[in-house]
Amino acid sequence: MNEAAANAHLARSVGSREANNPSSPVAEFGGDQPLRLDAGVDLGPFRIAYNTYGTLNADKTNAVLLCHALTMDHYAASPSPTTGKPGWWSSLVGEGKPIDTSKFFVICSNVIGGCLGSTGPATIDPRTGEPYGLDLPVVTIPDMVRAQKMLVERLGIDTLFAVIGGSMGGMQVLQWAVSYPDKVFAAVPIATGSRHSAQNIAFHEVGRQAVMADPDWCNGRYFSEGKRPVKGLAVARMTAHVTYLSEIALHRKFGRNLQDRDRFGFGFEADFQIESYLRHQGSSFVDRFDANSYLYLTRAMDYFDIAAEHDGLLANAFKGSKTRFCVVSFSSDWLFPTAESRTIVHALNAAAASVSFVEVETDKGHDAFLLEEPDFYRAVDGFISSAARARGLAQ
């Protein structure tokens, strides 16, 4: 396939369209403003796709940064152009909602390494005219946050009123508070941990192996080969999806209910509703996500370990912090169980930081951070309102 044909194919490919022609605003950083990566190299030029909701006040003190999870995007409170679905936090973020866009200037950007507008492995490498693929250096959570800091400065904001996010987004929240303690007034890390556990690394590794086992992955050069590792990526997504739900939720929602028939098929088609549901999760995911991005972002989560960067003592990372924290966990989340949040809370207490902690009772598992859980929303609402008063923001 020649370059023109490859690029035409690329332009048509789901997961690369947004990567190279984002529908949203974009902050471009030239080769003279590279992003310094933990891998020890500079990335530049690069770009960050983002959305904003609400209006920045005159003092520029009402900015809230939302950090998205592994497979989400910067469409937190507006419909995604890829799926047409409402923003992933549209019930939490908006006028009159807990994160009230009539009071706050809300920013959400696609992470570096992603595939929905910011520079990632599906982005065209300006040096070659082809997608980076595995030529993009591996990025980390601190790299993502460093890029967000450049975006925030570009938007003319010195200090964020709040940084909020769940799962991988929660990791970014913690990293913001550690990297830029004076630039974050309030932080809400949700359903997350200060480091990725062995079990979580294991599940991510299974997903990566599923992608890389697919011959259509082509060692990461699938766009140039006119292919996409859809089967491998679907298996990766299916594995991950099981970890996002609780056993109770799966039992209540599906149990052992059969699909479209009252007896077993005695074959390997989807007999159970849970099988059909998982297959759908896998096949719809590949329509909206780039396989290499999945490798990069899972890797970033696996590498995340705040304590390791602070002599093994998590409390050291938060010493002297003036940020107000609200740590949220969900009782049935077994991917980031409450114990992970308690570890964060203990470290914050040990560092004499201001912290409140809410474990939300729910049977919906890790996914609860994306669902309208009343106790969760009340906790965010109460914490943000209180912090806004302390910050002197008009209520």
Place this chain on the structure above:
Amino acid sequence: MNEAAANAHLARSVGSREANNPSSPVAEFGGDQPLRLDAGVDLGPFRIAYNTYGTLNADKTNAVLLCHALTMDHYAASPSPTTGKPGWWSSLVGEGKPIDTSKFFVICSNVIGGCLGSTGPATIDPRTGEPYGLDLPVVTIPDMVRAQKMLVERLGIDTLFAVIGGSMGGMQVLQWAVSYPDKVFAAVPIATGSRHSAQNIAFHEVGRQAVMADPDWCNGRYFSEGKRPVKGLAVARMTAHVTYLSEIALHRKFGRNLQDRDRFGFGFEADFQIESYLRHQGSSFVDRFDANSYLYLTRAMDYFDIAAEHDGLLANAFKGSKTRFCVVSFSSDWLFPTAESRTIVHALNAAAASVSFVEVETDKGHDAFLLEEPDFYRAVDGFISSAARARGLAQ
């Protein structure tokens, strides 16, 4: 590939050698003695590979049947010819051990649908001269038990002193007690459930999809094509392996320890020890197991649901049972959590059956049933000794 070449390839293929030329004793059942399958068809001729340990007494009252788990074989107490490793229960079964081969005649057979000597998808279909592949009807746990019953009769045994097994083996134990209540004096279902949960079906489905996504699976006809879906099967095994361990065990054993270096590789090679360990689990599994067998046996577990066959009431299945039960669970097993065992115990109590129940405290997860856990071994020893006295077996 012509038939002779295909068969030559087959003979060399790991996972099909034992399937067609077992090293162990074999019970052959001719076309006139077919196995009636739940799928509604007869399987015949068929064969069962088995091993025995100890001596059958004159009264034929000291026979113990061991039922193996998903990927195990009939080498419970002697080295496997495939791996060279000691039998999977060699610390539990042997002279002077809790299942004492100086007192009991211990039988262990490879399940129907397996790949290590009994008829399964890798077995040559006598009608075609090629491996069955997906032409083998789907088998169920009751089918496996029906075949074992035919083997036990062939060995001249009317009533088993005990049936013992863990995980999928535990399902067979329960099925024996339900299908042949008068032929089982004592039953020890370990780390198992009376039906497969939605979450467990989900993880199995992920594994099957990984196998079937591999182009070398060739719709099940890989032997004839001179191929094997090793990558897909390895991913399936990696996923399953994570579910066999507990988070605590993974943390203690691997944590976030790095492999052979003191910093990240910033790539997709195995950085963490847990990744390297999982990759090894995947690659060593494909050397000893047939991919289609993996599909068949996971399917059999998914279909398992004793209550469904008894008007939805598990207790109905055990009504009037004279069998003595000892139900064993492990506190950190999240694949078959203690709640699953309690459900069995409650049903046995409701059916006025004789039942003792032991939850073994351990952090080793589901895999604990294959490990030398002192409390587990004591429980089996005590229960078997007591049952042997009740059966009038010399102690």
